[in-house]
Amino acid sequence: QEVQISGVVKSSFDDVPLPGVNIMIVGTAQGTQTDFDGNYTIDANPGDVLKFSYVGMKAKEVTVGANTTINVALEEDSQQLDAVIVTALGIEKEEKALTYAAQEVSGDELTKVKQTNPINSLSGKSAGVTITRSSSGLGGAAKVVLRGNSSTSNNDPLYVIDGVPMLNSGNGSNGAEPGTDIFGGQTGNRDGGDAMSMINPDDIASMTVLKGASASALYGSQGANGVILITTKKGKDGALAVNFNSSFTVDNVMSLPELQSEYQSNSVGQPIAENGRVADPKSWGAKVNGLDNDARDFFNTGYTSINSMSLTAGNQKAQTYFSYANTMGEGVIPENRLNRNNLTLRETAKFLDEKIDVSASINLSDQRIWNRPTNGLYSNPLTGVYLNPVGISRDMYKNKYEYFNSDTNMMDQYASSFDETIQQNPYWLINRNQSKDIAQRVLANVAVKYQITDDFSLQSRGSYDKSFFTFDKRMYAGTDTNNSGTNGRYIYEKTENTQQYIDLIANYNKKVSEDFGITALLGTSLTKYKIGDQLFIDSGRDGVGLNYPNIFTLANVATTNNMRQSVGNREVQSVFGSVNFDYKGMLYLDVTGRNDWSSTLANTDSYAFFYPSVGLTGVLSEMFTMPEAISFAKVRASYAEVGKDIPVYATVPLNQISATGPNVGSPVFAPIEGETLKPERQKSFEIGTEWRFFQGRLGLDFTYYDTKTSDQIFYIQAAPNPYGYSQNIVNAGEISNKGFEIVVNGKPFANDKFTWNTALNFAKNDNEVISVHPSLQDGEAIITARGVNGYEYSLIEGENFGSIKARSLIRDENGTPVISDSGTLLSTDFETVAYAQPDFTLGWNNSFDVGDFTINFLIDGKFGGDVVSVTEAINDYYGVSQATADARNNNGGMVNVVDENGTSSQITAQDYYTAVGGRAGMLGEYVYDATNVSLREFSVGYRLAFNDGFIQRVNFSIIANNLFFFYKDAPFDPNIAASTGLGLQGVDIYNLPSTRSIGLNINVNF
Amino acid sequence: TEDFKDINTNPHGISDESLQQRFNNIGAKFPPMFANVIRVEPAWNYQLQHNLNADLFSGYMTTPTPFAGNISNQTYSLNSGWNQFIWTDAYDANDGNGVMPYARGIDEQVELAGDESSKMFSYISDIIKVTAMHRISDVFGPLRYSKYNDYETTGAYDSQEEAYNAFFADLGTAIDQLKAFEGQPQFTPFDLSEFGGDIAKWRTYANSLRLRLAIRVSNVDPALAKTEGEKSLSSDAGLLESENMAIDMQGFIHPLATISEGWGDIRMSAEMESILKGFNDARLETFFQPALGNGVEGEYKGIRLGIAIEAKSDYGDHSKLGTYLGGLTSKDWMTTAEVYFLKAEAALRGWTGAGDAQANYESGIRASFAQHGAGGVEDYIMDVTSTPSDYVDAVNASNSIAYASDVKIAYDATAPKEEQLEQIITQKWIAMFPDGQEAWSEFRRTGFPKIFPVVVNNSGGTIDTDIQVRRINFVDTEKNTNAANVEAATALLKGPDNGGTRLWWDTGSNNL
Structure with a gap:
């Protein structure tokens, strides 16, 4: 006779009720879960x-x-024996058996404070991951670097969804790296967004960061920069469950450059031309009271609204998971809007x-961005x-950005x-240079796994x-003819990007004896990219x-x-295999190998390249009595x-x-x-x-790694040759990354009233360019040439990865600038005036449960590294910055200043800033420490549980992102990158200022 | 893996084999050669190839923009990042660049074809190559020319003397050998000049170019000059006397129009103002537009080179270049006016077949007025009083300067030869506008017309303010990748590798 059993499940350690405990009747499919207060009922x-x-x-x-x-107290599994983690190729492994560092971040963790690009939520939550948001605002790409830059070509990690590598080609994702031109090309450096920005954050069950080569060796050529594994949610066995989540945040600009409102432009009082031009576009005129110069008026309050529903x-x-999400937003720059459906x-x-x-599974996404900054x-x-120009009305140009030009019988730009x-x-x-970016994506995955015997299984996965x-930009006549035709x-x-992937993997898992177990796999895969x-x-300019x-x-x-x-x-064809030996659950040996054959290696010595890895783990607590x-x-x-891999077509040069x-x-x-090319090679050693x-209650994880990347792909100036090649593509150089990562997890307080969970992620990375190609002058590979500007970006032997080069003032021993005879x-x-990479990063994540x-x-901190501001240099040159007003005051x-003989002298503030500032100025004077510590995320949630209602649970939370900086030296947010490309x-360079977001999130479970 | 090579082949590229259709394996190498002698697109490339160097140093134009804090070419701080383009336009084969690599490619394909008739392409290629490379040599001096086609020696430089001898040899062979191909149509589809594939006209142009080069070396090697010059004057190929050598710009707008109108980076020079206004020259209104501001509204107002400029607005409203540039569909490589002035100088030097100096001089002026549709040429030729006016800087009086000569328009055949030469070169200088490269070369060779010295000299002592800039130093890419040969080339100079060293043909005086 069935009876209804009920009870409470608690933790034996601290007596806290446990929600979501699975209760199954052994041998049947019947089961239930505890509610938020640990209560359950089941018929048995x-x-x-x-x-x-x-x-x-x-x-x-x-x-x-x-x-x-039946009340139950569960004991904590202090040895985490059951904890499994998803590793390369989607293989689940016991965490304790891992021979390398891998860090899992749960989906809940990621969606507490939601971002339009979910990868941004990873910032500060995993050691050794440096995330730099792009300055293109809504739907922008992010630059993700695991354990430091190691390559001259591309440092983006591989993203893997449910075991299948995802296409995230180039950071700009439409096939090209985003622009790296200081002028911004003629239409602005575009950021095409990245593939990750198209994913619905609510679909993510967890992300695992595989940082070292050992962890990602099974991905061969794709895994050199580390791998971020994404496990998506799937349907659950049980009754229909519906989750509805809605968040709404408002975004405001922060960290605008400081502008002066004391000295007006010489244009004030002068006639303004029919087309709006003023006499002097700079602001080096008289000091006047009552000026107003607030750039903030230009910006809107943006909003982001994410509504998602899952079922x-x-x-x-058989289980079904279905989700739909809509993201709508308006950027802080007027006319910038986003609409995305997943x-x-x-x-x-x-x-x-x-x-x-x-x-x-099938994922469909459609994203439209209007006027991406x-x-x-x-x-x-x-x-x-x-x-x-200070003192010239901003409103005049806002209210009238075009005028009727009678010479052309049409509207023309009205500009100062x-x-x-x-x-x-x-x-x-x-309004008259509008653009539209459309991105649509279809991702279909199929996976089949056949457990042939208890020991042996076969699985196959395919994805399309x-x-x-689509990019559509319309520039009206009247636009500056440097950028547009008359x-x-x-x-x-x-643009279309296509990736087809298929693999076949055989798994063998055998407990050979009481003490000895073996797990092995052998697989093959084929990937085609277009x-x-x-x-x-x-139409050209x-x-x-x-x-x-x-x-148009x-x-x-x-x-x-x-x-x-x-x-x-x-096209890449691969064969890979791995063997793990387990001795008494205390000693694990892990050996993997992968061989790739890549089409890009046509005309080289070999299509094939082989990647081995070996790892050993000893569980001390099993070996010794602790x-x-x-x-x-x-x-x-x-x-x-x-x-x-090497770039496509590099070995088959053709006329164009x-x-x-x-x-x-x-x-x-x-x-x-007479030379050939080979793939770049990274050798990495880590202990932890x-x-x-x-x-x-307290966990500590320490990793030290040493990585050397050699045979880098360099484009060097060609030696004289009668074919007129200006560049040669060569393998050369070596870049070293060494560092350590510390993760501390703790639960300092835990009782039924109050629980405090805290996690600290610390990572330090030292990188050095050991060598570049011997034919390069002065051991320097220029990535972004100075051209006619004041910024240059190079890799220089013996220096950190990425030397920012610029001119600086010559100063005497007292630091006073020196002038020439002519003044x-x-x-x-x-x-070299600066390095972009931080010395170390620190993330401190805390969660407090107080009742409901x-x-x-x-708290997210980056320490060390520098940033250079072309914005400040040009603002100074034009006399609009507060610095120029201070100097004039x-x-x-x-x-x-002093002359070359050491005699003191003076020059005007205007002469000083005209020489130092500007885009071609002495940017060495505009270097700022990139160190910053910010309150990255903050949320307060309240949960309401209903025992018998239609609605089971409601969570409300107030969420905030980028609230404020505890410390910052730069006059802008140094976490924003001008471009997510390398250069x-x-x-x-007039980056979009970063935004502070505050909003509300509601989550309802039915 | 069998299809890996196909997969790794760019489907939008073209192999030399597939180019063989319609002889494009040879013909498709001509467009870049035509494009890079005087590059029109993109406009910033022209700006760095000719404008912010030769166009300034020739006294034609001045930039109102204080590039790099006014420490750049305009104040004799030679900007290697810019001047690089003069070289790479000729030697690289990408980004639309390239003269030498394509000329080599044509020779190679002609050799592969193996038939006599294809050789015509090599001869025409040589004419274009000399047109481009003598200009490169006139900037740097030594250059990679005669040993270029062989991979082993491609990095080696010729002295300028060797190069000029090679130019004469190449032109001579082309003029002689092309005679047999006159009337043949194979080159027609590839000819981007206004000659429309007419081989006879190409011979005429090559012969005129030989005269230009002969005059160029007349001070340093009078015998060579006379030999080559008289070959031109007596050749059955004839000289350009009715039609300019002009290259179709393929729909692109003349870059000077973009640089002047669009970017506001180039303006009339002080010398143009002094000479054209002083001469009451009708071409002034074609070449330039009245100023829009800076207190000189409505006047034709030039800017002196190398003065202190803080902001573009200081002189930005001075005279822009003429609107006629925006309407041009072709760019001149050589004008009939120039040919008459070359003959005038040849006559002055007593070369056989040159005719009368004064008659040629006047024909040159008439040809230039006709080219620009300017009226009153007969009165102009007779003008015995007008002289260049002194320059007055409307913004900063300390830049004002007197014009250092009283050269007149009407030809004075009784004057000392040096003065006659000044008349010829001054008028040639006006007529060759806006080809600053040729004008700068002729100024350096002859010292005419009188070009004002810079006020601010940021050369760090390498360029004498009064002697003025004589060349441009070798480029960084060559120093970086071809250091030993650049060192050897430096030894071929008369001095250090900087802007103050005179070229081979630049003797510092006229041997008249």
């Missing part, structure tokens, strides 16, 4: 065995007797006595916003200045990953551009000179070699029809005559140790 027959299981606790079985109340249902044989359907099922597991000097409204062609009326740019990108300019670009399959049409003004259609493009198609095709306080201890060591004329051009680069104390300030040549309230905060408006690191 006397004699049935109830199994209580919970992550991190030892499972407990209780036989049903006469008593209908799971299923029985023991749809996910995932089916999991078991057949043939549960011997066959089938899982299939760009950076750089051209086509960026922020130059005009900041450089507005086109000075240096870097500024236009910002309102013209946002396709993205479509009748306007139309750019239309369509990246950046692009059609690009641009030279000449008329369009036949008829302001008609392809038929109206005046010349066919700016059309092109491109595509990057690549003091009671130590509940777990292990040491591990591993060595791995991974590599990186020029995109800007009828010419057939020779290839831009080719291997050196993990300790848990006081029944797991001009003397400057050094281009010298949960308080979370995350002090010392009679003079700057003390513009550590420089601010």
Whole structure:
């Protein structure tokens, strides 16, 4: 006779009720879960065995007797024996058996304070992960670097969803790295967003960061920069569950450059031309009271609204997960909007006595971004916003950004200045230079696993990953002719990226004897890439551009000179295998190997490249008797070699029809005559140790690693050759990364009233360019050439990765600037003035549970490293910065200098800033320490549980992002990158200021 | 892995084999050569190839923009980052660059073809190559030319003397050998000049170019000059006397229009103001526009080179270049006016077949007025009183300067030869506008017309303010990748590798 059993499940250690404990009747499919207060009820027959299981606790079985109340206290599983972690290829491994560092971050952790790009939520939550947000605002890409930059070509990690590598080609993801031009090209450095930014954060069950080569060696050439594994949610066995989540945040700009409102422009009082031009675009005029110069008015209050709904249902044989999310937002720059829809359907099922597991999922996303902000000097409204001549009304240009030009019988731009062609009326740019970015993605996955015997299984996975990108930019006639034809300019670009992946893996898992176990796998995979399959049409900036003004259609493009198609095709075939030996659960040996054959290696000595890894773990707490306080201890060591493919087509140089004329051009680069290319190689060694104390209340994880990346791909200036190649592509150089990571987890307080969880992530990385190609002058590989500007980015032997070079003032021993006989300030040549990479990073994540309230905060700190501000330099040059007003207020408006004989002298503040500032100025004077500590995330949640209602649970939370800086030296947010590409690191070029977001999140479970 | 090579082949690229259709394996190498003698696109490339160096140093134009804090080419702080383009436009083969690599490619394909008729392409390629490379040599001096095609010796430099001898040899062979190909149509589809594939006209141009080069070396090697010059004057190929040598710009706008109108980076020079205004020259209104501001509204107002400028707005409203540039569809490589002035000088030097100096001089002026549609040429030629006016700086009086000569327009055949030469070169200078490269070379060779010295000299003592800039130092890419040969080339100079060292043909005096 079935009876209803009920009770409370608590933790034996601190007597806290445990929500979500699984209770199953052994031998049946019947089961339930505890509610938030640890209560459960289940119908069972006397004699049935109830199994209580919970992550991190030892499972407990209780036989049903006469008593209908069964209260259970679960013991913490101090040795975390059951804790499994997802590793390479989706293989689940016991955490204690790992021979390398891997860190898992749960989906809840990631979505506490939601971001439009979920990868940004990882910041500060995992040691050794440096995340730099792009300055392009809503839906922008993020630069993610694991354990420091190691490569001259690309440092992006591989993203793997449910075991299948995801396409995230180039950080710009439409096939190309984002722009790295200081001017911002002619249309602004675009950020195409990355693949991660298209994922619904609520679909993520967990992310695992595999930082070292050992962890990712099974991914071969793709895993050289580390791997971020994403496990998505799947349907659960049980009744229909519906979750609804809604968050709304408002975003405001913070850390704007300081502008002065004391000295007006000489234009004030002078006539303003019909087209709005003022007499003097700079602000070096008289001191006047009552001026107003607030750039903040330009910015809007943005908002981000994410509404998502998920539904799971299923029985023991088949489960369904369905989710839909909509993200809408408006950026802080007017006219910038985003709308994104994500749809996910995932089916999991078991057949043939549960011997066959089938899982299939499909993700659809569609994202539209209007007027995505760009950076750089051209086509960026922020130059005009900041450089507005002081005393000249901003409103006048806001209310009238165009005027009727009777010469042309059409509207024309009304702007205060086109000075240096870097500024236009910002309102013209946002209204008459509009762009639209559309990204659509289909990701379909199928996985089948067949458990042939208890020891042996076969699995196969396939995925089809396709993205479509459309970019449409319309520049009206009247736009600065440096960027647009006289009748306007139309750019239309369509790009498709495709990746097809299939693998087959055989798994063997055998307990050979009482003491000895073996796990092995052998697999093969095939991946085909078609990246950046692009059609690009641009009416161009030279000449008329369009036949008829302001008609944006392809038929109206005046010349066919700016059309092109491109595509990057690549195929990689792989065979891989791994063997793990387990001795008594205390000693683990892990050996892996992978061989890749890549099409990019055509015309080289071999298509194949091999990547081995070996690792050893000893669980000390199993080997020796430890003091009671130590509940777990292990040491591990591993060595791995991974590599990186070479660029497509590099070994088959071909003539190209020029995109800007009828010419057939020779290839831009080719291997050196008589030389061949090989893949980049990374050798890495790491050791680590993990300790848990006081029944797991305190955990410590330490890792030291040493990585050397050699045979880097460099493009070097070609030696004289009659073919006219200006560059050779070569293997050369070595970059070293050494560092350590410390993760501390603690639960200092835990009782039913108050629980405090805290986690500290610390990572220190030292990197050094050991060598570059021997033919490069002075051991220097220039990544971003100075051109006509004041910033250069290079890799220099013996220096940290990424030397920022600029000119600086020559100063005497007292630090006073030196002038020449003719009175001009003397400057050094281009010298290294800064390094972009931080010395160490620290994240401190805390969560407090007080009754039904949960308080979370995350403090994120980066220490060391530098940033350079072109923004400040140009603001100074134009006399709009507060620094220039201060200089004019002090010392009679003079700057003390000495001449070359040491005689004191003075020059005016204007002369000083005119020489030092500007885009070609002495940027060495604009270096700031990038060290910053901020309150990255803060949330207060309140949960309401309903025992019997239709609604089961409601969580409310107030969430905030980027609240404030505890410490910051730079005049802007140094965590924002001008570009997520390699070439513009550590420089601010009229970047979009960072935003502070505050909002509300509601989560309802039905 | 069998199809890996196919997969790794760019489907949008073209192999030399597939270019063989319609002889494009040879013909497709001509467009970059045509493009890079005087590069029109992108405009910033022209700005760095010719404008912010030769166009300034020739006294044609001045920039109102204080580039690099006014410490750059305009104040004799030679900007290697810019001047690099003069070289790479000729030697690289990407980004639309390239003269030498494509000329080599044509020779190679012609050799592969193996038939006599294809050789025509090599001869025409040589004419274009000399057109481009004598300009490069006139900037740097020694250059990679005669040993370029062989991989082993490609990095080696010729002295300028060796290079000029090679130019004469290449031109001579082309002029002689092309005679047999006159009337043949194979080159027509690839000819981007206004000659439309007419081989006879190409011979005429090559012969005129030989005369230009002969005059160029007339001070340093009068015998060579006379030999080569008289070959031109007597050749059946003839000289350009009715039609300019002009290259179609393929739909692109003249870069000077973009630089002047669009970017506001170039303006009329003080010398142009002094000479054209002093001469009441009708071409002034074609070449330039009246100033828009800076207190000189409505006047034709130039800017002196190398003065202290703090902001573009200081002189930005001075005279822009003429709007005619925006309407041009072709760029001149050589004008008939220049040919008449070359003949005038040849006559002055007593070369056989040159005719009368005064008649040629006047024909040159007439040809230039006709080219620009300017009226009143006969009165102009007779003007015996007008002289260049002194320059007055409207913004900063300390930059004002007197014009150092009373050169007049009407030809004075009785004057000392040096003065006659000044008349010829001054008028040639006006007529060759806006080709600053040729004007700068002729100024350095002859000292005419009188170009004002800079006020601010940031050369660090390497360039004498009065002697003025004589060349541009070798480029950084060559120093970085070809250091030993650059060192050897430096030894071929008359002095150190800087802007103060005179080239081979620059003797410092006119041997008349």
